[in-house]
Amino acid sequence: MRSCRHAAASGVPSPVSNAVVALWPLLLLLCSSVTVRAATYGSKIEAGETECYTEIVEAGGTLGFTFRVTDGGAFDVNAVMQVRFTPPVDKTTELSRFHYNAHFAGLRDRQREIVLNTWHHATDGSYTYTAPSVLKTRHGLPEEVSVCFDNSFSTFSPKWVRFSIMKRDVFEVDPNAVSTVESAMEEELHRYGTILFGLAQDANALQLVGESDRVKLSSLAKIMAAGLVLNVVVLLTMATYQYLSLSRFLARQSRRGRFSISTK
Structure with missing residues (x-):
């Protein structure tokens, strides 16, 4: 400076x-x-119900998903993560026919859906998905990633789920439009961005673990306080019962002349 x-x-x-x-x-x-957007959500999944959430991922972008069950029942839930996408085209020239050719419009609208990952009776989980780049799909249309939490196996207990979603939209550069040095630098920056994205994903997982532990600690403190109050009530009830029983017994024995209390 x-x-x-x-x-x-x-x-x-x-x-x-x-x-x-x-x-x-x-x-x-x-x-x-290295544009990264992150958000943390919370949801209560009622017993016997399923809730789904959807995010849009641009071509070449990355989505990181982390969840954890913080309360309810055995702290478990079923989850499925899937993606809906438009199949890639063979030639870039076919893109101009997407809007006026019935055949190619059908290809554009005939989206496919595949399951990325599933979790069964899981307390926590995470997954990272990277959408294909424009160079692979040719059309560059965004993809729709959805996550569904299923609590249908539970009869009475709702589940409280906290989950975090991180999105990273990659800025793609034509390798022929920049010099060799700038292209190598862009690749290096992208590599560092990927490392930072992974670290941020791990940090979100640790944050969810901390929130879950805080909820468990709060529940444990409430249970201990309720147990303490119950013990005090039981002790007072027993002491009162013993006092009344002993008083009646002494009074009955005193009337019969079998028992006398002397203060001398």
Whole structure:
């Protein structure tokens, strides 16, 4: 910072300022290629019911999903994660026929659906899905990822589920439109962004574990407080009963002359 201010005062650009100017486009590229959005939700799944949630993933984007059952029953739930997508086309020229050719419009609207992962009687789980890039699908249409929580196996107990969804939209660059150095730098930044995305996913999982432990601790504290109150009530009831029983017994024995109390 000192060298930068000194160069500005003298009017001669320094090597540091030149480096900053040269790296500025790469910093903008990093900001655009590592856009991450995260959100945490909570839901109460009633007994015998199923709830589903849907997110849109752009072409080449990544979605990270983490969930944990924080309360209810045996702290378990069934879950299924699936994706609905448009099949890729063979040629880019077919895209222009999507809107006026009945055959290709049918290809556009005939979406497929596959199951990404399932969880059975699980307390927690996580999954990361990356949508195919435009170079693979040719059309670049977004995909629809849905997650369904199933509590139909439970007869009475509802389940409270906390889940986190992270989305990362990748900014794709044409390799032929940039120099070799910038292309290599973009790939390196993308690799670091993938590592940071994984770390953020792990951090969300730890956060959900902490929330689950906090709920369990609160429930345990309430149970202990209720047990303490119950014990106090039982002890008071027993003491009162013993006092009344002993008082009646002593009074009955005193009337019969079999028992006398002397204060001397």
